[in-house]
Amino acid sequence: MAANGEVRGKRKNSPIKVLDRPSKIYKQNPYPDEAENGHSSQDDPYSMEIDGEDRISPPPITATADSAEWQATIEKVVRNVVSIHFCQTCSFDTDSAISSEATGFVVDAERGYILTNRHVVGAGPFWGYCIFDNHEECDVYPVYRDPVHDFGILRFDPKAIKYMPLTELKLRPDLAKVGVEIRVVGNDAGEKLSILSGVISRLDRNAPEYGEGYSDFNTNYIQAAAAASGGSSGSPVVNLDGHAVALQAGGRADGAATDYFLPLDRPLRALECIRKGEAIARGTIQTQWVIKPFDECRRLGLTSKWEAAIRKGFPTETGMLVAEIVLPEGPADKYLEEGDVLIRVNGDLLTQFVKLDSILDSSVGQKVSLLVQRGGKDVEVELSVGDLHAITPDRFVTVAGGSFHNLSYQQARLYAVPVKGVYVCEAAGSFKFEATESGWIIESIDQRKTPDLDTFIKVISTIPDRARVVVTYKHLRDLHTVNTSIIHIDRHWSDKMRMAIRNDNTGVWDFTELAPPLPAAPPARCKANFARLDTVGHPAAAEVIQSFVRVSCTMPLKLDGFPRARKIGFGLVINADKGLVIVSRAVVPFDLCDISLTIAESIIVEAKVMFLHPLANYAIIQYDPSLVDAPVKSAKLATETIKQGAPTTFLGFNQNLRAVVTPTTVTDITAVAIPSNASAPRYRAINLDAITVDTGLSGQCGSGVLIREDGTVEALWLSYLGERSPSNQKDVEYHLGLATPTLLPIVNQINSSITPSLRILNVETNIVQMSQCRIMGVSESWIAKVAEANPSRHQLFMVRKIDCAPPTGYDDQSLHEGDIILTLNDKLITRVSELDIMYDHEYLDAVIVRRGEEMSLRVPTIPTSDLDTSRAVIFCGAVLHAPHHAVRQQISKLHSEVYVSVRTRGSPAYQYGLAPTNFITAVNDVPTPTLTDFVKEANKVPDNTYFRLRVVTFDNVPWVATMKKCEHYFPTMEFVKEA
Numbered sequence: 001m002a003a004n005g006e007v008r009g010k011r012k013n014s015p016i017k018v019l020d021r022p023s024k025i026y027k028q029n030p031y032p033d034e035a036e037n038g039h040s041s042q043d044d045p046y047s048m049e050i051d052g053e054d055r056i057s058p059p060p061i062t063a064t065a066d067s068a069e070w071q072a073t074i075e076k077v078v079r080n081v082v083s084i085h086f087c088q089t090c091s092f093d094t095d096s097a098i099s100s101e102a103t104g105f106v107v108d109a110e111r112g113y114i115l116t117n118r119h120v121v122g123a124g125p126f127w128g129y130c131i132f133d134n135h136e137e138c139d140v141y142p143v144y145r146d147p148v149h150d151f152g153i154l155r156f157d158p159k160a161i162k163y164m165p166l167t168e169l170k171l172r173p174d175l176a177k178v179g180v181e182i183r184v185v186g187n188d189a190g191e192k193l194s195i196l197s198g199v200i201s202r203l204d205r206n207a208p209e210y211g212e213g214y215s216d217f218n219t220n221y222i223q224a225a226a227a228a229s230g231g232s233s234g235s236p237v238v239n240l241d242g243h244a245v246a247l248q249a250g251g252r253a254d255g256a257a258t259d260y261f262l263p264l265d266r267p268l269r270a271l272e273c274i275r276k277g278e279a280i281a282r283g284t285i286q287t288q289w290v291i292k293p294f295d296e297c298r299r300l301g302l303t304s305k306w307e308a309a310i311r312k313g314f315p316t317e318t319g320m321l322v323a324e325i326v327l328p329e330g331p332a333d334k335y336l337e338e339g340d341v342l343i344r345v346n347g348d349l350l351t352q353f354v355k356l357d358s359i360l361d362s363s364v365g366q367k368v369s370l371l372v373q374r375g376g377k378d379v380e381v382e383l384s385v386g387d388l389h390a391i392t393p394d395r396f397v398t399v400a401g402g403s404f405h406n407l408s409y410q411q412a413r414l415y416a417v418p419v420k421g422v423y424v425c426e427a428a429g430s431f432k433f434e435a436t437e438s439g440w441i442i443e444s445i446d447q448r449k450t451p452d453l454d455t456f457i458k459v460i461s462t463i464p465d466r467a468r469v470v471v472t473y474k475h476l477r478d479l480h481t482v483n484t485s486i487i488h489i490d491r492h493w494s495d496k497m498r499m500a501i502r503n504d505n506t507g508v509w510d511f512t513e514l515a516p517p518l519p520a521a522p523p524a525r526c527k528a529n530f531a532r533l534d535t536v537g538h539p540a541a542a543e544v545i546q547s548f549v550r551v552s553c554t555m556p557l558k559l560d561g562f563p564r565a566r567k568i569g570f571g572l573v574i575n576a577d578k579g580l581v582i583v584s585r586a587v588v589p590f591d592l593c594d595i596s597l598t599i600a601e602s603i604i605v606e607a608k609v610m611f612l613h614p615l616a617n618y619a620i621i622q623y624d625p626s627l628v629d630a631p632v633k634s635a636k637l638a639t640e641t642i643k644q645g646a647p648t649t650f651l652g653f654n655q656n657l658r659a660v661v662t663p664t665t666v667t668d669i670t671a672v673a674i675p676s677n678a679s680a681p682r683y684r685a686i687n688l689d690a691i692t693v694d695t696g697l698s699g700q701c702g703s704g705v706l707i708r709e710d711g712t713v714e715a716l717w718l719s720y721l722g723e724r725s726p727s728n729q730k731d732v733e734y735h736l737g738l739a740t741p742t743l744l745p746i747v748n749q750i751n752s753s754i755t756p757s758l759r760i761l762n763v764e765t766n767i768v769q770m771s772q773c774r775i776m777g778v779s780e781s782w783i784a785k786v787a788e789a790n791p792s793r794h795q796l797f798m799v800r801k802i803d804c805a806p807p808t809g810y811d812d813q814s815l816h817e818g819d820i821i822l823t824l825n826d827k828l829i830t831r832v833s834e835l836d837i838m839y840d841h842e843y844l845d846a847v848i849v850r851r852g853e854e855m856s857l858r859v860p861t862i863p864t865s866d867l868d869t870s871r872a873v874i875f876c877g878a879v880l881h882a883p884h885h886a887v888r889q890q891i892s893k894l895h896s897e898v899y900v901s902v903r904t905r906g907s908p909a910y911q912y913g914l915a916p917t918n919f920i921t922a923v924n925d926v927p928t929p930t931l932t933d934f935v936k937e938a939n940k941v942p943d944n945t946y947f948r949l950r951v952v953t954f955d956n957v958p959w960v961a962t963m964k965k966c967e968h969y970f971p972t973m974e975f976v977k978e979a
Helices: 068-080 265-276 294-299 304-313 353-361 409-415 453-461 539-547 740-751 770-775 780-789 832-840 885-890 931-938
Strands: 081-088 098-108 113-116 126-131 137-145 152-155 181-188 192-206 220-226 236-238 244-251 258-263 287-293 319-326 341-345 367-374 377-384 395-399 402-406 422-426 440-445 468-475 478-488 498-503 508-513 548-554 566-575 580-584 594-599 603-612 618-623 647-653 659-672 688-693 703-707 713-724 731-739 763-769 795-802 820-824 843-850 853-860 871-875 878-881 899-903 919-923 946-952 958-964 973-976
Touching (some): 068 081, 068 236, 081 113, 098 181, 098 244, 258 265, 265 353, 294 319, 539 647, 566 703, 566 713, 566 740, 580 713, 594 618, 740 832, 919 931
Antiparallel strands (some): 113 152, 192 220, 244 258, 319 341, 341 367, 395 402, 422 440, 440 468, 548 594, 688 731, 703 713, 843 853, 871 878, 871 973
């Protein structure tokens, strides 16, 4: 436990206060319940927008009036400062996929080099552009990002800047001195330049720590007392002569007026190497050093003799370098120890990081000798200097939905572990482990060790599609625990295995395809018996348990606003001979998915979707019964509706997937309205009678049944997906019963090998009582008929909401909002189940009351065949498809058939603001009413060029988006359902 009572994290604690990095200006997400493709905000990479290590700093404040000299200097400097708009296109190493803005400045106008922060350039794929002070724009490409220090260099084409002379800022690390007045010229939220004033107060503070994620180390930082905190990543710190003396890097999290800057010694060296076309050598002994003052060094064992020698050799120094972390299995392991005070390197006294870096960088592959003091004793060691670039990943492989690379020095240093192992940089697809998105190390797959990426590739290449294999893995925060899971290898939705390798000559990552997927092995028939249900006094439940199967549904693509990538529940077998199972649509929301059934907790078989009910919240799926040698029983469904107050037995499956049984009573059967999810429409059940029971277990179980004493199933117990809670951003699921008689018409058709083709009224209704009906114009004779037809419920139904109009509009026979429905085809409608008459009729003869007048209509119904998504297009990181049924239920007008379902973090769609629930109506002013029209026009747009999209928001607000196409990182793809 920490001193304040909080649980201390796994990470080795640093003596340096955790600080706020001046923010890359993150694009705020106005769609809190947006589910990114493959990752929802609850479980999946398409969610949280701001990672903890890059918190938004307070907004910069422009400095007060400057002297004429400073004004002249600033006028020269601002021409060199650029606003960098960029995407880190995928998660890699310590970086998540993001779209952001930052600052940089030109350091070589002739060759086109820009200096900025390493956490801007990033360790992984980068895609971006910069905007100069006169608002000219050009693409930028990474040339170098330091493995450790927080600087990187971008390249641009100087010829692309035509309307202003290019100049550069000179890097003068030697001019950074205590007392020097400075200005920080930065990008304020991507809109204008901000100028902060300050005075350098220290040159020898330790590098700031940003918690988990990337942090600089093994360097001193410059501290300044600034007039305001804030600024922007990559801002130049200039003196009165207009020379860059440091690079903006960090600020105090508590709002104190203090900024931290990276010295420019190592950036200047890297720039000179690049100019000469030389490789930038970086050496390491895998040891983190920190500056400690002499008083602390004395407590660690520094003798007075060595302190006197250091003070004599370096009169201005007040501290020395002390080993903070020595990585296991590194060059210094077993030679150096934490707490060692560094005295000499190669025979020379040494107290500064710059000199240590210089020695190591010039000694890669060679030996260096170190003299340290440990507990008052001199210890001299000779160490081999390793290549820092060799332990900094420059490649990753994507397979089965996940992405992997060798563990980096950054991650190893963060957790004080050896630099080895296969790191899961994108825990998605088959490798979606538990609730944590990152930090996993793969130990083995299919009983074979995977110590490095090359071995991992060899192993995964031999595993066929759809295979289930054992994987063992650890989390960097808990290396004491080995986790074991069985995963389902997906090489059909994610069929390609691709290797990405960084190319600093072009500034992009080159992709190559590796081993093709091996075909799935033919399934084999397996034998099993159901475990006995250990309950006393419930023999019917023991029988019904043999009609339940566990259903696992994995969605490779986020469609229809559904927020999860994987759902688990239970389904009820309704025909064991044909392998038919009924399950909630909160578990199986659509048919672009992989469904696995576990039978008798022993046999796993694949299943497919046979039918999705458009309104009643259930799906019917089918498995191959010839593969199952187990006593699976068809559930017997009741033909009479259960009554309020009736005794029944509740059999459900709780959160631990365990069966629970209890006798109970039906407390109510009433029409309910599942709340819609306003910010991202997704499937919900409407126009239904829901059953509630008198037991607390009902709220704990998302799957189950209500059964009679003879084992007849009177109702299904289902999960109903509702709204997302605004307080905790979690999806609300309602657990309610559905009477089985309403299922029988559909079940009978499917049992007869007939695919139901339903028609529905495109309305949502709610109950109105007779007191309300009388006020709204229903006659006394109708009120009397209602009382006679339904003695237990004196009610009618009013049209609360109608779906959006078809392109041709509604005719004069359509229902309107506020209509009270009296009869359909001469049948008085007082129960929800009586609305089922709509399923089999193209038109319904209706008697209604509208605005107090009774009238007759011939109401058209609509087919449901086109309500399910059958085609999806991935374009610039956005998933597009026709508006699904939930959208049509919640909107009054469809602006086009091109609907944005989700978008990927770090994509052009995210960068340029194309958001979920938007409708695209035109590409480059060419109307695109359908998805086919959109694909045709989008394919005409050349890669890496701008185009215009006309967009309408869900709230009917039109706007124009300009976007740049990026086929290299975000290729256009289509998913089309087979006929």
